[in-house]
Amino acid sequence: AACRAAAHRTLSLTVTQVCLFLPFPTVLVTQVEVGAWTYHYGDKSDYSWELARNFCRSFYTDLVAIQNQGEIAYLNRVLPVHKPHYWIGIRKINNVWTWVGTNKALTKEAENWAKREPNNKGRNQDCVEIYIQRKQDAGRWNDENCQRKKRALCYQASCQSSSCSQRGECVETIGNYTCDCYPGFYGPECEHAVKCPALATPARGRLNCTHWHGDFTYNSTCSFSCNMGFVRNGSETLECTALGQWTGRPPLCEVMRCPKLRGLEPVLVNCSHPLGSFSYGSVCRFRCTQGYFLNGTSRVQCQPDGHWSDKMPACQGTLFCHVLASMGSSAFPLQALCRSETRG
Numbered sequence: 342a343a344c345r346a347a348a349h350r351t352l353s354l355t356v357t358q359v360c361l362f363l364p365f366p367t368v369l370v371t372q373v374e375v376g377a378w379t380y381h382y383g384d385k386s387d388y389s390w391e392l393a394r395n396f397c398r399s400f401y402t403d404l405v406a407i408q409n410q411g412e413i414a415y416l417n418r419v420l421p422v423h424k425p426h427y428w429i430g431i432r433k434i435n436n437v438w439t440w441v442g443t444n445k446a447l448t449k450e451a452e453n454w455a456k457r458e459p460n461n462k463g464r465n466q467d468c469v470e471i472y473i474q475r476k477q478d479a480g481r482w483n484d485e486n487c488q489r490k491k492r493a494l495c496y497q498a499s500c501q502s503s504s505c506s507q508r509g510e511c512v513e514t515i516g517n518y519t520c521d522c523y524p525g526f527y528g529p530e531c532e533h534a535v536k537c538p539a540l541a542t543p544a545r546g547r548l549n550c551t552h553w554h555g556d557f558t559y560n561s562t563c564s565f566s567c568n569m570g571f572v573r574n575g576s577e578t579l580e581c582t583a584l585g586q587w588t589g590r591p592p593l594c595e596v597m598r599c600p601k602l603r604g605l606e607p608v609l610v611n612c613s614h615p616l617g618s619f620s621y622g623s624v625c626r627f628r629c630t631q632g633y634f635l636n637g638t639s640r641v642q643c644q645p646d647g648h649w650s651d652k653m654p655a656c657q658g659t660l661f662c663h664v665l666a667s668m669g670s671s672a673f674p675l676q677a678l679c680r681s682e683t684r685g
């Protein structure tokens with residue numbers, strides 16, 4: 342345990358693992374320390390490829406997986422000369438050279454073999470070493486017998502589960518990482534969310550927003566509703582897209598309308614319209630011309646639901662029948678009551 346604690350403190354390339362015992366702990370230690378993508382090697386012992394991998398996985402992340410030429414040049418520059426050279430994380434699996442960390446096949450472009458390699462000398466060269474500061478083919482790879490003893494060349498990943506604010510892909514680099522932010526986020530750690538223009542509460546309505554990453558930012562969702570007596574014209578909800586635009590225009594709250602009324606002799610109508618023509622809040626009063634009497638209400642009001650508060654009245658006379666005419670929709674429930682009875 343003391344040994345492992347010591348290993349955990351090694352974060353720089355120059356520090357090496359000294360105390361080591363075999364067999365390795367059977368439980369592999371998952372490294373979740375804050376650190377950079379750094380390289381490590383055991384300088385007291387050389388191991389077979391399998392044990393070298395166990396060593397790396399016990400104390401660091403894994404045997405190195407080489408990503409690019411820059412990394413190769415870096416390793417060849419900073420690692421000390423060691424005659425048996427260093428094991429890396431490539432192995433022949435089912436006759437395919439495979440990166441053991443990702444279990445992905447080695448691509449043609451990524452190959453970095455030394456001249457006339459891999460040659461599978463002795464027909465059992467299934468593991469890969471890297472030549473460090475060799476006179477020829479420095480930094481290049483050679484296939485080797487897995488039982489040969491070499492230094493373990495390990496790396497420690499710098500990407501943590503919390504890297505890039507969990508809003509992007511974390512990409513390992515030498516000594517650090519970069520963030521490939523998901524749409525809607527930006528910044529070195531993807532710490533910023535794209536902003537949309539702030540929305541205002543609509544006149545005679547309400548605005549209810551849910552913000553995930555800050556006020557009026559990517560993925561914020563706003564829903565609109567209108568006060569009693571007003572109807573929404575436009576989308577109910579808008580969402581802030583990754584491009585910083587809303588999915589539509591904010592809606593308007595328009596006043597609810599009632600069917601229009603028009604007086605026809607002998608019915609006289611006088612209406613007031615505080616909010617809009619024959620709309621929520623409008624009031625109409627009825628009278629009859631002389632000689633007729635009103636049967637029904639003398640006043641109706643346009644309600645929030647777009648209906649008049651009462652049935653329309655009728656003016657009844659002695660001989661003739663006149664009704665209140667209605668303009669507007671056929672749904673308007675005007676039932677003119679008409680009697681031809683004689684009245685004194």
Ligand SMILES: *[C@@H]1O[C@H](CO)[C@@H](O)[C@H](O)[C@H]1NC(C)=O
Nearest residue numbers: 377516517518519520529530
């Ligand atoms: C590592 O990279 C991250 C993300 O780009 C950056 O925020 C951080 O400052 C870098 N750390 C070092 C030590 O360079």
Ligand SMILES: *[C@@H]1O[C@H](CO)[C@@H](O)[C@H](O)[C@H]1NC(C)=O
Nearest residue numbers: 547548549550551562564566
């Ligand atoms: C706002 O919207 C959320 C989710 O849609 C809902 O739970 C909440 O009750 C709403 N608040 C108001 C004041 O309407």
Ligand SMILES: *[C@@H]1O[C@H](CO)[C@@H](O)[C@H](O)[C@H]1NC(C)=O
Nearest residue numbers: 523525553554559560561562
């Ligand atoms: C976006 O919002 C949806 C719900 O509307 C949520 O489930 C999802 O996690 C959010 N995504 C991001 C990246 O914020």
Ligand SMILES: *[C@@H]1O[C@H](CO)[C@@H](O)[C@H](O)[C@H]1NC(C)=O
Nearest residue numbers: 572573574575592593595596
């Ligand atoms: C909604 O608004 C648009 C333009 O602002 C208008 O052309 C349309 O007639 C309105 N729709 C209703 C049902 O009022």
Ligand SMILES: *[C@@H]1O[C@H](CO)[C@@H](O)[C@H](O)[C@H]1NC(C)=O
Nearest residue numbers: 609610611612613624626628
């Ligand atoms: C209608 O009513 C208003 C008051 O409610 C009154 O001032 C106006 O003179 C009336 N008009 C007619 C034509 O009766």
Ligand SMILES: *[C@@H]1O[C@H](CO)[C@@H](O)[C@H](O)[C@H]1NC(C)=O
Nearest residue numbers: 636637655657677678679680
């Ligand atoms: C008023 O009209 C109703 C029908 O809506 C009718 O039943 C009633 O008799 C009428 N009243 C008079 C006094 O004519």
